[in-house]
Amino acid sequence: MGMTMTQKILAAHAGLDKVEPGQLIMANVDLVLGNDITAPVAIREFKRMGAKRVFDRKKVALVPDHFTPNKDIKSAEQCKIIREFAYDMEIENYFEVGQMGIEHALIPEKGLVVPGDVVIGADSHTCTYGALGAFSTGVGSTDMAAAMATGQAWFKVPEAIKFVLKGRLNKWVSGKDVILHIIGMIGVDGALYQSMEFTGEGLASLSMDDRFTIANMAIEAGAKNGIFEVDDKTLEYVKEHSTKEFKVYKADEDARYSKVFEIDLSSIPLTVAFPHLPENVRTFDEIGDIPIDQVVIGSCTNGRLSDLRIAAQILKGNKVHPRVRTIIIPATQRIYLEAMREGLLEIFIEAGAVVSTPTCGPCLGGHMGILAKGERAVATTNRNFVGRMGHVESEVYLASPAVAAASAITGKISSPEEVVK
Amino acid sequence: MIQGKAIKYGNNVDTDVIIPARYLNTADPKELAAHCMEDLDPEFKNKVQPGDIIVAGTNFGCGSSREHAPIAIKASGISCIIAETFARIFYRNAINIGLPIMECPEAARDIKDGDQVAVDLTTGEITNLTTGRTYKAAPFPQFMQELIKAGGLVEYVKGRMGAQG
Ligand code: SF4
Numbered sequence: 001m002g003m004t005m006t007q008k009i010l011a012a013h014a015g016l017d018k019v020e021p022g023q024l025i026m027a028n029v030d031l032v033l034g035n036d037i038t039a040p041v042a043i044r045e046f047k048r049m050g051a052k053r054v055f056d057r058k059k060v061a062l063v064p065d066h067f068t069p070n071k072d073i074k075s076a077e078q079c080k081i082i083r084e085f086a087y088d089m090e091i092e093n094y095f096e097v098g099q100m101g102i103e104h105a106l107i108p109e110k111g112l113v114v115p116g117d118v119v120i121g122a123d124s125h126t127c128t129y130g131a132l133g134a135f136s137t138g139v140g141s142t143d144m145a146a147a148m149a150t151g152q153a154w155f156k157v158p159e160a161i162k163f164v165l166k167g168r169l170n171k172w173v174s175g176k177d178v179i180l181h182i183i184g185m186i187g188v189d190g191a192l193y194q195s196m197e198f199t200g201e202g203l204a205s206l207s208m209d210d211r212f213t214i215a216n217m218a219i220e221a222g223a224k225n226g227i228f229e230v231d232d233k234t235l236e237y238v239k240e241h242s243t244k245e246f247k248v249y250k251a252d253e254d255a256r257y258s259k260v261f262e263i264d265l266s267s268i269p270l271t272v273a274f275p276h277l278p279e280n281v282r283t284f285d286e287i288g289d290i291p292i293d294q295v296v297i298g299s300c301t302n303g304r305l306s307d308l309r310i311a312a313q314i315l316k317g318n319k320v321h322p323r324v325r326t327i328i329i330p331a332t333q334r335i336y337l338e339a340m341r342e343g344l345l346e347i348f349i350e351a352g353a354v355v356s357t358p359t360c361g362p363c364l365g366g367h368m369g370i371l372a373k374g375e376r377a378v379a380t381t382n383r384n385f386v387g388r389m390g391h392v393e394s395e396v397y398l399a400s401p402a403v404a405a406a407s408a409i410t411g412k413i414s415s416p417e418e419v420v421k
Numbered sequence: 422m423i424q425g426k427a428i429k430y431g432n433n434v435d436t437d438v439i440i441p442a443r444y445l446n447t448a449d450p451k452e453l454a455a456h457c458m459e460d461l462d463p464e465f466k467n468k469v470q471p472g473d474i475i476v477a478g479t480n481f482g483c484g485s486s487r488e489h490a491p492i493a494i495k496a497s498g499i500s501c502i503i504a505e506t507f508a509r510i511f512y513r514n515a516i517n518i519g520l521p522i523m524e525c526p527e528a529a530r531d532i533k534d535g536d537q538v539a540v541d542l543t544t545g546e547i548t549n550l551t552t553g554r555t556y557k558a559a560p561f562p563q564f565m566q567e568l569i570k571a572g573g574l575v576e577y578v579k580g581r582m583g584a585q586g
Contacts, residue, residue: 074446140514
């Protein structure tokens, strides 16, 4: 019986010729990641383990991105713990405010993940790097601590669901709509304990940014990881961003999948997830009039340059609705700089939006745009759980940058068709 | 043997309601426990007694990887969680920090809020003392039993690093 992409990568990192679904293995990791919420706990546990040094100072990345620039004294203390640890351990990939970005946009941009890698991060959206053909998954702080100490992590080898993509996306439809559509189809636990493997001739038409968005939300279907077959676009991206050696793993012809879905990209409509679960998806024929108070364009899901370009294309020459606070957050310093050079920031500000320094900010209800009781936001983020962006009686609607930008203009959840003629 | 009263919740209890992000600027278990379940059940912190058992539906602990979620639950005095299924990061976090969890769909569906429940972690046997019914959860694989026996991942790694000198 053949192996899936994920199974092959895991076998290779565990020093095994073969692995079976359900098997428990110890695997070597190529990168261990943590942020300002999870790393302080990991550092405490690391010390409790009696560890003195990290296993490899080049293979640990620390990114203070959630409550930074420090939103209050407690956050400042948390960040200080990471900073001191990073200096102490001479961690090469510590990114201070000014270098920092949202971890899952930053790590690929810095070339720290390449195809075939095993990456764990104490952040659930670590699955984002599956876009590069790596096995990459979220873990907790104690796992992070153990991996920093030993260079290893335990895994249960997952089964996989295969998504065979064909056709191409229609105008305005993006990777965000693809993944929301899929989560709507299989549910928030539809891929529980499993890999989501993306392949098929439709892949070629998806940009790397689309793939990052799709892999990012694999966790919202309960998956252990999402992973894309490596193609020319992946290789081009890797060449541009990284000097690390890499290995491409392809699924065996006779790999076994628990399910196979064929998805025609051209059949996917603009999709919005209603509160309070990412699986509550609706299309514009079912949406109706939903007035909103805030729009957030950013996050590890949709804060990349192509996302900002789409938003700018729609906002250009328009004004945001006077009742809608529109907050735009480039995901990294580099994206911020490029957006400035391309004139996107000017378009946003002229339209009446605010542009923030890179941060997770409102995505997790941290800071920079918290919702009051009864308020509604359209956000390009990935979670719309109860209280996620603020008050327990506030609401988050998940959508693509195109829908978010159009909604900012009209003041209600809107398709870009309504504002761009 | 663990024994306590069941506190019951539904499906997809996510880590944002278990411990909202607004409290994540600390990692102190006591402070986290003070806000445990706040956005789902504001009464939780008043009604929870040491030893109580959370019983829930599918996909318990979905969402973020914050270990603060099982830490908050453990620090609240909860002795065990029984659910139909767990989200995978929550599952490994609970094991890693030594919070017992049991996957048992039948028990999770049957047990009612307020029932007295006993759990035998070694055999996986769950008894509803209120109704007298018993259930059997799948036992943990060998490796996880070792982790749990060692007292969680920290102790396990400590042991291994000690062995390596
Ligand atoms: S942007 Fe949101 S989902 Fe992404 S890492 Fe930050 S808080 Fe998590």
